[in-house]
Amino acid sequence: MKGNIIRQLAAVMFTDIVGYTALMQKDEDVAMRVRTRHREVFESLHKIHNGEIIQYYGDGTLSVFKSAIEAANCAIEIQKLLQEGDPVPVRIGLHMGDIVYSETEVYGDGVNFASRIESMSVAGGILLSEKLNDELKNHPTIATKSLGHFELKNIAKPVEVFAVCNEGIKVPQVQELKGKQKVAYKTIAVLPFTNMSTSAENEYFSDGITEEIINALAKIKNLKVTSRTSSFFSRIKRFPSNK
Numbered sequence: 001m002k003g004n005i006i007r008q009l010a011a012v013m014f015t016d017i018v019g020y021t022a023l024m025q026k027d028e029d030v031a032m033r034v035r036t037r038h039r040e041v042f043e044s045l046h047k048i049h050n051g052e053i054i055q056y057y058g059d060g061t062l063s064v065f066k067s068a069i070e071a072a073n074c075a076i077e078i079q080k081l082l083q084e085g086d087p088v089p090v091r092i093g094l095h096m097g098d099i100v101y102s103e104t105e106v107y108g109d110g111v112n113f114a115s116r117i118e119s120m121s122v123a124g125g126i127l128l129s130e131k132l133n134d135e136l137k138n139h140p141t142i143a144t145k146s147l148g149h150f151e152l153k154n155i156a157k158p159v160e161v162f163a164v165c166n167e168g169i170k171v172p173q174v175q176e177l178k179g180k181q182k183v184a185y186k187t188i189a190v191l192p193f194t195n196m197s198t199s200a201e202n203e204y205f206s207d208g209i210t211e212e213i214i215n216a217l218a219k220i221k222n223l224k225v226t227s228r229t230s231s232f233f234s235r236i237k238r239f240p241s242n243k
Contacts, residue, residue: 006101011071011094011132012110013051014118015042015078016060018089035059038088041081049074054106062111068096068135072142072164075126080168083124093118095129116152117161120178124170125163133162142166147174189226190214 017038024031042061046053049070055062065071075092082088095117097110113129121127128136128144136142143165149158165171190213193206218225 004102007098007108008101009097010064010066010099010110011068011096011135012099012114013063013065013071013075014060014093014111014114015090016058016118018091018123020059034088038082038090041078041088045074045077045081049077062106062114064099064110068094068132069139069142071132072126072128072136072139076142076164076166076169079124079126079170083168087124089123091118091121091123092126093121093128094126094132096132096135097129112154113152113159116155120150120152120161122170122172122176125172126169127172128162128164130160130162145171147172147177150177187224187226188217190217 017034020031020035023034038059039056039061042063043053045051046063049065051063051065051070051074053061053063065074071094075094079090079092082090093114093116095110095114097113098108099106099110100108117127117129127147133144136144144162145165147161147163149160151158161177163169163171190210192210195203195206214225214227217223
């Protein structure tokens with residue numbers, strides 16, 4: 001029916017061949033052989049892992065899976081198989097999110113997110129969104145590690161990106177990634193110690209201890225410490241009762 005729009009939650013895979021445009025300009029015959037091999041591997045493994053190929057676009061692909069585990073296993077096998085013989089330098093991005101099918105196009109959070117993650121990866125690597133990584137936590141056959149938080153184009157907040165680190169899969173160094181890393185700071189405030197003695201003159205001891213702790217914590221990397229002024233502004237004085 002015309003005008004139908006279908007929305008579904010799926011594991012989305014984006015891939016492309018690194019350096020394909022330059023290879024095409026240098027040697028069209030070699031480039032076509034590389035793309036043909038990529039598609040043959042892509043199609044055969046999608047059949048095995050119940051993936052649906054949505055679109056080919058030049059040297060890239062968009063496909064969906066009903067489960068994160070099927071998408072991740074397919075991605076791992078694609079990378080391993082493409083490393084045999086003359087390696088095909090492919091990068092892969094996976095995300096679990098909504099996709100929307102209209103009469104003429106496929107779009108949605110899942111498509112956008114997966115494409116952004118894929119574009120920041122490296123040849124031989126498989127990058128995952130936090131959502132998809134959460135789906136893999138109970139599957140010990142797939143090992144992943146966090147690469148940190150990154151700012152992605154058209155994504156409102158910094159997102160945590162993970163990499164598959166199974167044997168045979170390239171785990172990129174943070175400096176190799178194309179996204180802008182966002183350092184996730186932890187914040188701590190040191191409330192001033194209270195002078196519990198009956199002598200107000202001893203208050204400089206409790207203040208001194210508070211300042212020493214603030215100064216020590218301020219030296220810890222990626223830890224934001226509330227300033228002395230703000231900490232002492234929140235002071236609550238407690239005086240011992242006289243009985």
